[in-house]
Amino acid sequence: GENVEQHPSTLSVQEGDSAVIKCTYSDSASNYFPWYKQELGKGPQLIIDIRSNVGEKKDQRIAVTLNKTAKHFSLHITETQPEDSAVYFCAASSGNTPLVFGKGTRLSVIA
Amino acid sequence: NAGVTQTPKFRILKIGQSMTLQCTQDMNHNYMYWYRQDPGMGLKLIYYSVGAGITDKGEVPNGYNVSRSTTEDFPLRLELAAPSQTSVYFCASSDLRVRSGYTFGSGTRLTVV
16 A cells, blocks of 8 residues: 655744655555645644646645655745744545555744 | 534543544535544544445554444444544545545544543
8 A cells, every 4th residue: 555754754944944845655656645734733734735747836835846756745835934833744645545644744933 | 614523622531431533524525534643653544435325444443433324424433442542533524536635623632541
């Protein structure tokens, strides 16, 4: 089955700097790669996703890149703000199989 | 719309007790899921359902049972609770296809003592 590795487990950045979180996956059939943000005491929320026919997708300060050959994808957050502090999860799925999640990255943005 | 509603938010169980975690969604989503979240371990799939009357095991189904009698409800049953089931449980739903994105509930924090 699919296995998703996520790095780093914790990340601290100064406000205004960029943050990058990386994930690798094992199943070459995976074709959907969402990212979720989880704030304290809440359920994860979808922030951006990418499909296998696209190499990059951007939404304001957030971007995701996908390298299918290397089986890795990354989340980029630019101009970080304190409200970006949260736990971020990557996930992968092939067809209609349930999402397999990475272990999460705790991002702290220091003002 | 309320989205995905989970009850209770917190619960303490004694070893060997049983309970049902409730999950209901009002978005007419076909797919529903139960995940557990342990510190530093991400989200692990317990069970999922692709529609009323259909359920399937995920990665960690032992000690749990589910049923899906309606599109809206997907309760998770714990029989003979064990300390290893101490976790935060999340219910989620998605449209007909997984790739439409999941909507998560706010979670149930369960402690087994």
